Amino acid sequence: MPVSAFAVLGLLSQAPASGYQLAQLVDGPISNFWPMSKSNVYGELVRLEELGLVEASDVSQVKLPNKRVFHLTAAGEAALDAWLREPTFRKERRKNSLLVKMLFADRLAPEHIVALVEAARDEAESERARLAAIVDALAEFPAAQWGRSTALFGLRHAEATLAWADDMRHQLDQPVSNATPRRHDTSA
Amino acid sequence: MPVSAFAVLGLLSQAPASGYQLAQLVDGPISNFWPMSKSNVYGELVRLEELGLVEASDVSQVKLPNKRVFHLTAAGEAALDAWLREPTFRKERRKNSLLVKMLFADRLAPEHIVALVEAARDEAESERARLAAIVDALAEFPAAQWGRSTALFGLRHAEATLAWADDMRHQLDQPVSNATPRRHDTSA
């Protein structure tokens, strides 16, 4: 089962919800580290229902369309908890196209490399500010401690990108000395 | 075009290569931030050839199977450079199942949360050591400066995960005071 399935289980464990409500919930805090589309949510619900991990109750509404409100079954709770307990996330290789660009940066004029680094810096800085505010605001709500910890993770990593951007600035300021020995100086 | 296509273009820009050779190259440094499978490589080569961004030369070999060695066309070089110059990588949302688990950590016994954090810490520490060695080793090779910068990025982020794990240790050491005021104290 994909992580997305467990993400849906996790959200439903906090409160029963319809597909529509879930589709809104996945745009909440969880979207910071596990983005999902609406179709994806509906798809996972079909899977989870077939597996007996969730069940739906039909809820009739007068002025609004009826809806199916999903809740975890005992099997669903067990599956969620079993997954949460596994400390296995190693295989998740992060993809980062900024670094692909950096790897081939010797094709670029210095000004373009600078632009790349500055764009990364700008984005990291606004992330840092956004997450610092969240971490700060949640500090006084003990019930939000785990949500806060995910924001803190993002904050630390935004800081890491800023630190790296500063490293790069220094490296770009004092361009590599061409006098350093190489094995073959074929080019130039 | 997916980033994978540009990754292949980038590798070919450094030296012409056969599909087989590329399939080995993608397991090199680039796999740290853009993992690709062998089939993926062959698939991208088909696409790039159809688009006229790469061309193949048939190379006959005596004791080994013949091969098709790919190289960039002028259009391929232009496409690669145009992509490298764009400072657009924002949309790339990082997925992180560790954080999904943390978000629902209130379902876990403290010992399991500790295990999760420690597993993340251990992995980050070995990443840190591995990347620090690379960053160090490449320092004396100016030609490797951009490859080094990608390792440095990884290093800074490994350090960030370690810093976060320490944050979490402190948080777990002194569990949240239940006395802090809440709006409704429905539970407990």
Place this chain on the structure above:
DNA sequence: GGAAGCATGTAAGATGTTACATGATTAC
């Protein structure tokens, strides 16, 4: 004789996205 390396791919499926389709009610 068997494993490992060289070399090229196909086929099936998992995962996920965007856009499309429908239809009622409510707020402006």
Place this chain on the structure above:
DNA sequence: GTAATCATGTAACATCTTACATGCTTCC
């Protein structure tokens, strides 16, 4: 009247993965 919200989905496509298939040569 028109846009937004509630509500549920489908269809087509993009991306990528794993496993399978083939066949020759070299090394042990």
